[in-house]
Every structure is written in C-alpha cells, then in structure tokens.
Amino acid sequence: MNASPSPSVPPAGSAGPDVLRTLLGRPIPALMGVLNVTPDSFSDGGEFIAPEQALARARAMIDAGVDIIDIGAESTRPYKGARPVTAEDELARLKPVLAGVVALGVPVSIDSMKAEVVAFALDQGAAIANDVWGLQRDAAMAPLVAARGVPVIVMHNRDDADPAIDIITDMKTFFLRSLDIAAKAGIARDRIVLDPGxxxxxxxxxxxxxxxxxxxFEMFGLPILVGASRKRFIASVSPSEPKERLAGSIAAHLIAAQRGAKIIRTHDVAETLQALRVAHAIEGKQ
Structure with a gap:
C-alpha cells in the first residue's frame, strides 16, 4: 500500500519551483538527463544499477551540461516487456544512490508512478516529481505533490496502442483529466509540465x-517536455537498435524545440546540447 502524504511534512526540494522557472526562461530548452538504476530499461538497462556506476553517469552528465537529472528505478519502457516492480524494489535500488546524486548539486527529478517512492525521493532532496501516468495511476500522487509544493511532470500514457484512435484528441482528453485531478488536489498550475509521452x-x-x-498543446498554457531519445519510432523510419538512434533522437528533439518544447529529456546530453545550441545560433541570424 502506498503511503499517504502528510501536509505537515516539510516540503523537500523546496527550491524546485524557482529552479524550474529559471530553466524555462532560457533561450534553448533545458536538458533533462536520463539515469536508469534498473536492470531492464529498453536502452541502458543494467548499465547504471551499481551505485558507483550511477554516480559516475550523473557526474558525466553534469560535465556535459545537464540541467536536471531524472532518476528512475522501475523500467517504464514504452513497449511490451516491462516488468512491474514493487515500491520496495524501487526503494532498494534508489537508497544506495539517490542521496549521492542529489549531493552533486543539480536538480533531481524522480521518475516513478508510485507516491510512496516519490515521497522518499523528495525527502532525500529530489526537487521534481515525474509521473509517467499523469497523476492517474496512484490516487496518492496528486495530494503528495500538492502537499510538498514541488513541480510535477504529467505524461500522457495508455495501456495499449490503438492505431484507430485520434491520438491528439486522446492526449488532450487525458491532459484535461490530469489537470482536473491536479486542481482538485491543490497543485499550483505554474508547477505543472506536460509530456506527450x-x-x-x-x-x-x-x-x-x-x-x-x-x-x-499550447492550448493548456503549460510548458512541454519531450523525451524522444532512442525511441522505437526512429527505427520505423531508419532501422536501428536503441544505441544507434542518436541522429534520429536529435532530429526529433530539434523539431520539438522548434515547436515550443521547453525541456528535452535525453540519454545523450552533450550531443543534444550541441545540436540545440547550433540550431539556436543559426536561427538567430535570420
């Protein structure tokens, strides 16, 4: 059972909202770096599950210019094959590494759909909640986020893909439902980021x-995060394995930035940052 949040608990990561506003005010999108402490993530499963490997990965992303480190301890791989884990499993993977990553000084987001796990991460100093089910899977998530006063990333998701539906209409309906949940829980609207998933x-x-x-999605008046890094749709255009999709990932992220994305979530921080900076510099010459 997930722990219920208590408004009496002091908010962890209290600088989160200010940090988010600062990042969103930059001329190019903020970069969120992926740190999976999982054995089965679709692209890098098992590579960073050991604490020393995870910390080394976090340091490398910071050196490359990352703005936010997104740490996750359950694979939410967007295809069939992800193995659900308990909150206890997630916590066991996070406990050896999370405090060390937070101590590096870059804002940390916790990628989890479980309020119990998010509460632990916020207690350890994480500053942002990243819910791949948009506040709709765990009823305790929205009250927790509201009580702690931290930003939340609300991602669109579905249990199964359906090629027959109008996906944009489905996404808008999903976001409206998430935003209603957020409003009823008391989450400040200026602390919400939307993710098309x-x-x-x-x-x-x-x-x-x-x-x-x-x-x-500008109709919602909220910042958009896009995480297209190494996703399988790239292989539908150019056959490739996850680690062979850097160019496709950058292409998708540049288009996302041109269309207003304010945060880019990526496995490849240095390369993505270079691409965004060059594109911005060229556009400035018009």
Whole structure:
C-alpha cells in the first residue's frame, strides 16, 4: 500500500519551483538527463544499477551540461516487456544512490508512478516529481505533490496502442483529466509540465504525429517536455537498435524545440546540447 502524504511534512526540494522557472526562461530548452538504476530499461538497462556506476553517469552528465537529472528505478519502457516492480524494489535500488546524486548539486527529478517512492525521493532532496501516468495511476500522487509544493511532470500514457484512435484528441482528453485531478488536489498550475509521452501507448505513426502537432498543446498554457531519445519510432523510419538512434533522437528533439518544447529529456546530453545550441545560433541570424 502506498503511503499517504502528510501536509505537515516539510516540503523537500523546496527550491524546485524557482529552479524550474529559471530553466524555462532560457533561450534553448533545458536538458533533462536520463539515469536508469534498473536492470531492464529498453536502452541502458543494467548499465547504471551499481551505485558507483550511477554516480559516475550523473557526474558525466553534469560535465556535459545537464540541467536536471531524472532518476528512475522501475523500467517504464514504452513497449511490451516491462516488468512491474514493487515500491520496495524501487526503494532498494534508489537508497544506495539517490542521496549521492542529489549531493552533486543539480536538480533531481524522480521518475516513478508510485507516491510512496516519490515521497522518499523528495525527502532525500529530489526537487521534481515525474509521473509517467499523469497523476492517474496512484490516487496518492496528486495530494503528495500538492502537499510538498514541488513541480510535477504529467505524461500522457495508455495501456495499449490503438492505431484507430485520434491520438491528439486522446492526449488532450487525458491532459484535461490530469489537470482536473491536479486542481482538485491543490497543485499550483505554474508547477505543472506536460509530456506527450512519445512511444508510450502510441504507434510509431502516432508518436511522430504528436511531435509534428506539438504546438496544439499550447492550448493548456503549460510548458512541454519531450523525451524522444532512442525511441522505437526512429527505427520505423531508419532501422536501428536503441544505441544507434542518436541522429534520429536529435532530429526529433530539434523539431520539438522548434515547436515550443521547453525541456528535452535525453540519454545523450552533450550531443543534444550541441545540436540545440547550433540550431539556436543559426536561427538567430535570420
């Protein structure tokens, strides 16, 4: 059972909202680096599960210019095959490494759909909640986020992809439901970021449609995060394995930035940052 949040608990990561506002005010999108302390993530499962490897990875991303480190201890791989784990399993993977990553000084987001895990991470100094089920899977998540006063990333998701649906309409309906949950829980609207969930519950065509029509989500008046890094839709255009999709990932992220994305979530920080900086510099010459 997930622990219920208590408004009496002092908010962890209290600088989170200010940090988020600062990052969103930059001329190019903020970069969120992926740190999976899991054995089965689709791209890098098992590579960083040992604490020393995870910390080395975090340091490398900081050296490369990352703005936020997104740490997750359950694979939410956007295809069939992800193995659900208990909150106890997630916590066992996080406990040896989370405090060390937080101590490096870069804002940390916790990638979990379980309020119990998010509460622990916030207690350890994480500053942002990243919920791949958009506050709709764990009823304790929205009250927790509201009580702690931290920013939350609300991602669109589906249990299964359905090529017959209008994916943009489905996403808008999902976000409206998430925002209603957030409002009823008392989450400040200026602490919400929307994530189209590229690859999650979508066909390759639907993922590309979501990217192409990203500006339609400006109707919500909220910042957008895009994480297209190494996703399988890239292979539908150019056959490749996850680690062979750097160029495709950068192409998708540049388009996302052109269409208003304010945060880019990536496995490849240095390369993505270079691409964003060069694109911004060229656009400035018009």
């Amino acid at each position: 590229i690859g999650f519950g979508k066909t390759a065509e639907q993922s590309m449609t979501a990217l192409a029509r990203l500006r339609e």
